[in-house]
C-alpha cells in the first residue's frame with residue numbers, strides 16, 4: 001500500500017508538504033498542491049484517518065444520537081444529517097438512546113470516547129445526566145428536535161384518560177439539579193438547538209377544526225417531559241382559546257408518543273360521556289394508534305370523527321380519507337443541525353443559538369373538508385420563521 005513518503009517522493013516535495021495539502025493545515029502553492037494531488041491519484045494513495053487524527057486532534061466525525069430511528073420522521077432527519085455531513089467531509093457515528101435517560105448517557109459517552117468532533121442529540125424527556133456529562137466534558141453539541149429551555153412543560157397532562165394532573169411526572173422540573181438551560185460561562189447558554197415549530201402548527205390544526213364547527217376537539221399528546229409535547233399542548237390550548245372554546249381537560253390525553261399509547265388514549269377519549277367530535281394527534285406514530293382505536297370502535301373518519309395530525313409521511317395521502325397533516329421540515333432540520341455544529345466547531349466561543357424552522361399545513365380530507373385548498377386560509381408555512389432566532393444573533 002503506498003505511503004505518504006511515496007507520494008512525497010513522486011511529487012518531489014517533503015512529507016510535511018503532503019500532510020499540509022491533505023489536512024488543509026497550511027496554505028500550499030497551487031502548483032505544488034496540484035503535484036501532490038496528482039501523485040495521490042497516480043499512486044492510489046488512501047490517507048490514514050487515524051494518523052491524521054493524531055496530527056490534527058480532529059476525527060472529522062460527528063456523533064448522532066436520536067431515538068426511534070425507524071420512525072420516518074427521524075429517518076428523514078438522519079438523511080439530512082448524513083448528506084450535510086458528507087458534503088462537509090465528515091463521517092457519522094450513530095447511536096439510538098431509546099429515549100431512555102440512562103441509555104442516552106451511556107451512548108453519548110461511547111460516542112465521546114470515540115472522539116467525535118461534535119454531537120447532534122435529540123434529548124430524552126429526562127436529560128439531566130446527559131446535559132451534565134456534555135457540560136462537564138465541554139462536548140460541542142447541538143440539540144435536535146427537542147429543546148431544553150426551562151419552562152417548557154407538559155402542564156400536567158392526563159395519561160390515557162386519567163384526570164389532568166394525575167399523569168406521569170413532567171420531565172422538566174421533575175428532577176433535582178440545576179436548570180437545564182443554566183448558562184455555562186459568560187451568561188451564555190451552553191447548547192445550540194435546532195427544532196421545528198410545534199405550537200403554532202398545532203394551533204393551526206385546532207383553528208381549522210373549530211372553523212369546521214367542532215366544539216369538542218381532543219388532543220392525543222406525546223411523551224410528558226419532551227419540549228415537543230409541551231409546545232404542542234400549548235398550541236392546542238392557544239388554538240382553543242383563539243376559537244373561543246373553553247378547554248375541557250378530559251379531552252387532553254397522553255399517547256406517550258407511540259402507537260400503543262395513542263390507541264389506549266383514544267379509547268379513553270371515546271369512553272367519555274361526551275366524546276370529542278374531532279381529534280388532533282401529536283405525531284405520526286400516535287396517528288396510527290388513534291386510527292386503530294377508531295376502527296376498533298367502528299368509527300369512520302371524518303363522518304363520525306374528524307382527524308388532523310402532526311407529521312406528514314410518505315403514505316399519509318394513501319389513507320382513506322387522506323390525512324390532513326402538519327409536515328415538519330425533517331431533512332432540513334438534520335442538515336441545519338450539521339451546519340450549526342460546524343459553525344460551533346469553527347468558532348467555539350460564539351453565542352449559542354436556537355434555530356426554529358417552520359412547518360407546512362398539508363390540507364387533505366380527514367378533517368372533513370372536500371378536496372382542494374381551504375377557502376380563506378393560507379396554505380403557507382406555519383410558524384414564525386421570520387422571528388429572530390432565539391438566543392443571540394447567529
Ligand code: HPA
Nearest residue numbers: 071073145228283284311
Ligand atoms: N418529535 C417531533 N416530531 C415527531 C417525533 C418527535 O419525537 N416523533 C414523531 N414525530
